[in-house]
Amino acid sequence: QKSVCSYEEQMKKQGLVEVQKVLPEVFVQLKYATTDNFMKKNVYGCLTHAYLQKETLEMLGKAQKYLQKTHPGLHFLIYDAARPLAKQWDLWNTLSDMPPKQRSNYVADPAIHSIHNYGSAIDLTLADANQIPLDMGTSFDFFGELAYPKKEQELLNNGKLSERAYQNRLKLRNAMKAGGFMPIEYEWWHFNAFSRQDAKQKFKVVE
Ligand SMILES: C[C@@H](N)C(=O)N[C@H](C)C(=O)O
Numbered sequence: 001q002k003s004v005c006s007y008e009e010q011m012k013k014q015g016l017v018e019v020q021k022v023l024p025e026v027f028v029q030l031k032y033a034t035t036d037n038f039m040k041k042n043v044y045g046c047l048t049h050a051y052l053q054k055e056t057l058e059m060l061g062k063a064q065k066y067l068q069k070t071h072p073g074l075h076f077l078i079y080d081a082a083r084p085l086a087k088q089w090d091l092w093n094t095l096s097d098m099p100p101k102q103r104s105n106y107v108a109d110p111a112i113h114s115i116h117n118y119g120s121a122i123d124l125t126l127a128d129a130n131q132i133p134l135d136m137g138t139s140f141d142f143f144g145e146l147a148y149p150k151k152e153q154e155l156l157n158n159g160k161l162s163e164r165a166y167q168n169r170l171k172l173r174n175a176m177k178a179g180g181f182m183p184i185e186y187e188w189w190h191f192n193a194f195s196r197q198d199a200k201q202k203f204k205v206v207e
């Protein structure tokens with residue numbers, strides 16, 4: 001008997017689509033459905049598949065085509081996609097010791113919503129055919145300067161970020177930009193398909 005996950009059922013009802021049904025070459029390892037994350041807790045439970053809004057998935061398809069053309073052999077490896085708002089609170093509350101301004105650089109304030117809550121942001125890296133992630137200079141959800149795209153040039157110049165990691169980040173970013181995604185300043189792995197304002201207008205929050 002197939003088990004049903006209410007979070008995934010709700011996402012489907014809201015029109016979101018499972019990424020691997022459309023793009024089977026994309027790898028998915030949802031980190032918040034494991035204990036290998038900054039909370040050291042599985043907060044997703046039965047939510048183990050990556051879902052996105054249809055339009056966002058089409059953009060990922062475009063990025064995927066670009067990646068295949070420019071770097072055959074590399075794959076996207078998704079760490080997070082649509083994120084229920086209730087889970088956003090779990091992430092946010094875990095960083096309660098951080099000053100508010102700093103905290104919202106790393107986890108969007110659930111009171112104003114993350115673009116993940118609209119199924120239109122993706123956390124991802126690049127991996128080889130065996131799902132081994134490329135060196136990006138930090139692990140996923142490393143909340144510090146070494147992960148900041150806005151500081152990459154400086155980090156490269158002062159030797160804190162290796163040339164290899166720098167180039168790997170560019171490969172990821174160029175592919176995502178080719179799909180129309182926007183990077184953010186503080187996390188090399190996070191990409192938005194739309195601004196928060198546009199996402200709010202177009203979509204309903206995944207509760
Ligand atoms: C928590 C991290 N993976 C992430 O996605 N951060 C952004 C800012 C968000 O919560 O929207």
Ligand SMILES: [Zn+2]
Nearest residue numbers: 121122123190
């Ligand atoms: Zn993210």
